Amino acid sequence: MRALNFVIFLMLGSSNIAYALPDSESKHLVTSCQALVEIYAKRDQQHLLAGLTTSTSAALRAGYCRGVLDEYRRSTDFCYQGDWYVQAARIAEYPSYAEDLPALDELLKQSCAI
Template structure:
């Protein structure tokens, strides 16, 4: 007889293909999300920060996490996270986007 743990494990393992087929998070899109949330939070709109969805928060957190980890791994990258995220988010306006690695590198030079 299967116990509850085995049932939960079977359900979790059965859903793995769903997670594997999820699209890759884009650093540029994630930084756009971070800038949108940050601007909403600082605006005068009532409950702006509370209306942020979980997926928006996760994308924004991805941007912040990547920026932070890159800064820790690269000696001399001490620029402001906000300015770096803003620089990367502006890349979404360009037709020919640079690679994420290049954007991280260039953002350190701000």
């Protein structure tokens, strides 16, 4: 059963991320960080029920956001923001329907400023 879950996770994760168009990378990060912030808002409101009310797709999007932020913070000395949640919340403030989002690298840089 664990192997099947792992295979499904890989299939879902790779289908959404690997085939994303370059200009939609920023939009994908924004929607993913919005999911992450929403999950933590639920957790603060409902404590143990947050895990039960979170869909699998929202959890995967949230994991993508957290992974991108962690990897960016690990690979650069630029990020002055000490809290990944604050960084995610800054990215989540962008409307996901916006046509003119900054490029992915610029979006990450802006979220790192103090």
